[in-house]
Amino acid sequence: MRVLVLVTEAFGGFGGISVYNRDLLTALCALPECTEVVALPRLRPGASESLPQGLSYRSDAGGTKARYVTALLRLIATDRSFDLIVCGHINLLPLAYVAKKRTGAPILLVIHGVDAWQPTGSRLVNLLARRVEGILSVSDHTRQRFLNWVPSQAGQVHLLPNVAHLERFGMGARRQDLIDRYGLAGRPVLLTLGRLDAAERYKGVDEVMEILPDLSRETPDLCYLIVGEGSDRPRLAHKAGTLGLLNDVVFAGRIHEHDKADHYRLADAFVMPGRGEGFGIVFLEAMACGIPVVASTLDGSREAVRDGELGLLVDPDDRAALHHAVTQALRRPKGIPPGLDYFSFERFAARLSKILAKKGVSTLFLNRKGY
Secondary structure (H helix, E strand, C coil), X not given: CEEEEEECCCCCCCCHHHHHHXXXXXXXXXXXXXXXXXEEXXXXXXXXXXXXXXXXXXXXXXXXXXXXXXXXXXXHHHCCCCCEEEECCHHHHHHHHXXXXXXXXXXXXXXXXXXXXXXXXXXXXXXXXXXXXXEEECCHHHHHHHHHHCHHHHHHEEECCCCCCHHHCCCCCCCHHHHHHHCCCCCCEEEEECCCCCCCCCCCHHHHHHHHHHHHHHCCCCEEEEEECCCCHHHHHHHHHHCCCCCCEEEEECCCHHHHHHHXXXXXXXXXXXXXXXXXXXXXXXXXXXXXXXXXXXXXXXXXXXXXXXXXXXXXXXHHXXXXXXXXXXXXXXXXXXXXXXXXXXXXXXXXXXXXXXXXXXXXXXXXXXX
């Protein structure tokens, strides 16, 4: 079986979707029946990473939209022998459908979060979402939100949650250079890590800042470290000033992927009580570093903490409950939750294999050339 994968970014990329795509590509390459995976990333990758055996990663396709479309058209003009097309983002569906018309291969769409919670701005994309042969969803929350507007696909959506990479994280001491950089010596630390986009104010940063003065009365010298960059940072920085928190809120900006674990280890609690997480891989990463976490009852992050089994859950609209949950997290001892292996890569790969082998799905995805 040969698989063509269209993704926004994966190896060399940054953020949760990139991590998910790297795991998906690695798991596909590990399938016994898979002979080759050809992946086209939409964005140009950063630093190079080692690639799994069996993966042809066409990073030269990344860049402009025209460059990406041209690369795909050239590929399928000379190579039609694909048995499955994986579309890593709903906005790439028109290109996936072009590849389908050329190769005859079925489409497996991946949905992550707000990208698929409601109809997109494209009529064509919305139409094609109703015609794909299979769908992978990172969470049941995302699955339900997607099915609210595409109910006809109820039988085609399969859950494949993110991976907690314990081998890349793990518990450890605070890095002294980071303590000095952010002025954290002797201070208890709350941490949020995520993109600060003005169009996506759903991470819970506002809510945490608003209860920080009260939290500081119970936990003196408490610091709130916000890691991430985006267009909403100036507004948040101004809000910190109006709340009198200029000495208590620190904006770290965007960090390199290899520095993430050390930033998690700075924290006494990871807090992101939001409303728009499709899943929230940052919760898995924080827990893999032994940091207690506070997630939301209103989005997919509740599934990252297994409905409260691995971390604390709170409604971000309930300020008293949020205050109580953050206080509890600060008092919890650090340690990797024993149930975190539910999100191991081995289980991720096994889930993917099982999905592709399910009755009906196997007929679509594996039988085109006698597999």
